[in-house]
Amino acid sequence: MDNPECFSCGASTSGGLKILGQYLCENCETSLVKCQTDKFEYQHWIDSCHRFWEKLNRKITGFEEEAE
Numbered sequence: 831m832d833n834p835e836c837f838s839c840g841a842s843t844s845g846g847l848k849i850l851g852q853y854l855c856e857n858c859e860t861s862l863v864k865c866q867t868d869k870f871e872y873q874h875w876i877d878s879c880h881r882f883w884e885k886l887n888r889k890i891t892g893f894e895e896e897a898e
């Protein structure tokens with residue numbers, strides 16, 4: 831069975847978690863926790879969050895179009 835694609839790194843590994851329907855793999859989850867004190871990785875997470883919200887916005891927009 832395929833795992834969903836991680837919204838941060840694109841990996842389809844198991845053991846991650848789902849946030850608002852988007853998948854975050856175990857590695858990235860671990861990094862996210864660690865990088866709270868790591869300024870270099872912080873920029874990566876800002877970029878990832880932008881992609882995350884873009885995906886959500888696209889989903890919401892698509893849903894509204896379907897509903898009409």
Ligand SMILES: [Zn+2]
Pocket residue numbers: 836837838839840841854855856857858859
């Ligand atoms: Zn990942």
